[in-house]
Amino acid sequence: MLPTTTEMQMPYSDIVLDTVPETEIPHARFTSGLFIYDEVFLNGRLLGRYWSSSGSIRPDMHFRWANWYTEVAPKLPADAFSLALEGETLAGGWQWLGAEECADPSGFRGEGRPVRHARIRLGHERRPVEVAVHMRLDGSPFMIRWLEITNKGERPTAISAVSPWSGLIWQHRCAEHTPPDCPSPFELAYTHHFNWGEEGDLWWEPLAEGTKVVDGGHKGRSGWGRPAFLLRNRANGELLWGELGWSGNWCMAFTCTKDEAGGQASLIFSIGPDAADPALRVLEPGETVRTPYVHLALFHDDLDACVQAAHAHVRHTVMPAQLPGLNQRVEANHRGYICDRETEAGLKREIDIAASIGAEVFVVDAGWFGPEPNRWGANVGDWYAGAWLAGGLEPISAYAHLKGLRFGLWVEIESIGQAARLRQEHPDWILTRDGQPVADGRALDLSKPEVVAWMESEIVRLIRQYDLDLFRLDYNTAVLEGGNRVYRGFVENTLWRHCEALYGLLDRVRARFPHVIFENCAGGGGRLDWEILRRFQITEISDWMRAPRGIKILNGLSFSLPPEVCLRTFGTETGEHVLDGDLDFQLRVAILSHPIFRGISPTLEELNPLLQARIVHALDLYKNFIRPMLPECRVFHHTGLLPLFELTPWCVLEYAAVDRSRAVVGLFRTADIGEDCYTLYPRGLDLGRDYRVTFDNLRETIQCSGAALAQEGLRVYLPTNLTSELLLLEEIRRSY
Secondary structure (H helix, E strand, O other), X not given: OOOOOOOOOOOOEEEEEXXXXXXXXXXXXXXXXXXXXXXEEEOOEEEEEEEEOOOOOOOHHHHHHOOHHHHHHHHOOOOOOEEEEOOEEOOOOEEEEEEEEOOOOOOOOOOOOOOEEEEEEEEEOOOOEEEEEEEEEOOOOEEEEEEEEEEOOOOOEEEEEEEOEEEEEEEEEOOOOOOOOOOOXXXXXXXOOOOOOOOOOEEEEEOOXXXXXXXXXXXXXXXXXXXXXXXXXXXXXXXXEEEEEOOOOEEEEEEEEEEOOOOEEEEEEEEEEOOOOOEOEXXXXXXXXXXXXXXXXXXXXXXXXXXXXXXXXXXXXXXXXXOOOOOOOOEEEOOOOOXXXXXXXXXXXXXXXXXXXXXXXXXXXXXXXXXXXXXXXXXXXXXOEOOOOOOOOHHHHHHHHHOOOEEEEEEOOOXXXXXXXXXXXXXXXXXXXXXXXXXXXXXXOOOOHHHHHHHHHHHHHHHHHOOOOXXXXXXXXXXXXXXXXXXXXXXXXXXXXXXXXXXXXXXXXXXHOOOOEEEEOEOOEOEOOOOHHHHOOEEEOOOOOOOOHHHHHHXXXXXXXXXXXXXXXXXXXXXXXXXXXXXXXXHHHHHOOEEEEEOOOOOOOOOOHHHHHHHHHHHHHHHHHHHHHHHHOXXXXXXXXXXXXXXXXXXXXXXXXXXXXXXXXXXXXXXXXXXXXXXXXXXXXXXXXEEEEEEOOOOEEXXXXXXXXXXXXXXEEOOOOOOEEEEEEEEOOOOO
């Protein structure tokens, strides 16, 4: 199989800051890989001039011939960013203050890549405000953009709305290029459902003429529907991938315009934070704030290649480096049989069971803390061991380490429960909206520095006191529109300050404990944006465990997130066991991600030896065949985007080693419809090599050439719903 266009890209980046030839019009061109984004400053507006996925620079003569500067640009309906202060949209009226290339201040990883960074500075003629437009490139297909907004006035002001990156993406002829049955040349993929247990519901929707707005349901967090999109141009084959790095409420909009008579269409986008209150963020005189980051990539490639580029960006730019020797360790979590019934003897028994199957990390989850037994949700905020753990957690940590397991602990540090002593001592720390408690008073107000200082000190204490190897942060409180307050004469929503405070707190704690694994969770996958993930090595992607939705959630989220960072659970914690899928189905979902076990057996004596053998076999495959290639594996979604709530017969995922020496393919029967046989054409192999193919169900092995596998395929027969097959493909190395 030949490498794709995206795979062949060298890490090349370039920045040009000059003027349009024969004019004084400021011009900027940014190149990262084959992606070019070009903009000009004209008549008080920063405007996107063109986007290119081919690396080809467009000659200025075409813009002159089309009278672009005099006739087209003044009519463009969207600038390259948008900002409103105190309810006034500052469209137009900007003044050019300069542009320069300078060191990258963002803190994104860029080891071994040609990282370049530029800043365009603008002032406004009507408002005392300056904006610095930042662009970061590193030679990959993704560019990162953000704004710095400075209040240059003598009184406070307030950001009402902001989109760090917006504007016209496509405007071209489409009638002769678009399939006749397509209602639109443009299609949008986004997470269509926004509620708990509905993560990863990613699928294509044609964009009708008009404006499509997606806001994730305003859950008070980035949410179970992620602030991300894919835009597909059916007329020219390009795909634009966008991600907003933001953990509060957000909004993205897409405006499609059609000229049926002229056979043309255009598409405009914007994306940014959102709030129900007049002020997103108040700025003091002289204060500078940074907006959320926007990550964009423009491709002309197949979707698999785009996914692999996104995974490379997440692995090497967004998320922290995995800790050597600690990456992708098999976890066991106590919440399976002793939920809210924690005792020292019971937790030690859970550790023994975890060790018996080959788990490598043991995590004590919710239920270990607070004043009242069996009420973990009401106890949050009191982070001391409950009376039912008379010896504290120190003996549990020590026992886990004695058994050869790392030790981790669950904390929901942003919340304050009804039974918590903290709530009685600090009622003023409760988040409020219009003077009333938010989420029944269960949320802490992170706009207060003293609250953030207490949270940080508690995390530091817990890591030290219990000798933690892993810190698991959860966030189950739904604050919806968030809190607000009257501040400096404005009604300010507090979600922006919540995010700022949380990011800063986590950055400081991680710097103090560089050898601790940080694990993200938020009611499952309720906070999966790329900015919160900059602070975690692994993340829960959903609390939903049951088939077939569990594998479809992994399928949907593994478009944006590489599988090795995505926790998937095997066990008994949640209900509806009748919809588990067969035993191997359940185990294979877990080992095709980052496996975590919640509920293996009530006791070691009651552990079914047949069940134990299947678990041990699955983990042996994970540790020895799958895990070694996971950190750089290429993911192929053979069945594409799968709506969660539509019946689909199959879900097929392939992970291939980057050197094409091996691959694993999970084939899952997800509904009793369609054909019982699936013909698999592996995509991640080398056509010129030979491979050994093992069918895990049959325990049989055959030998095939890469060419035969790719061209003739393998037929897999699964007549029964909620069953699966696992194929292991490994190069046969010849010795001559």
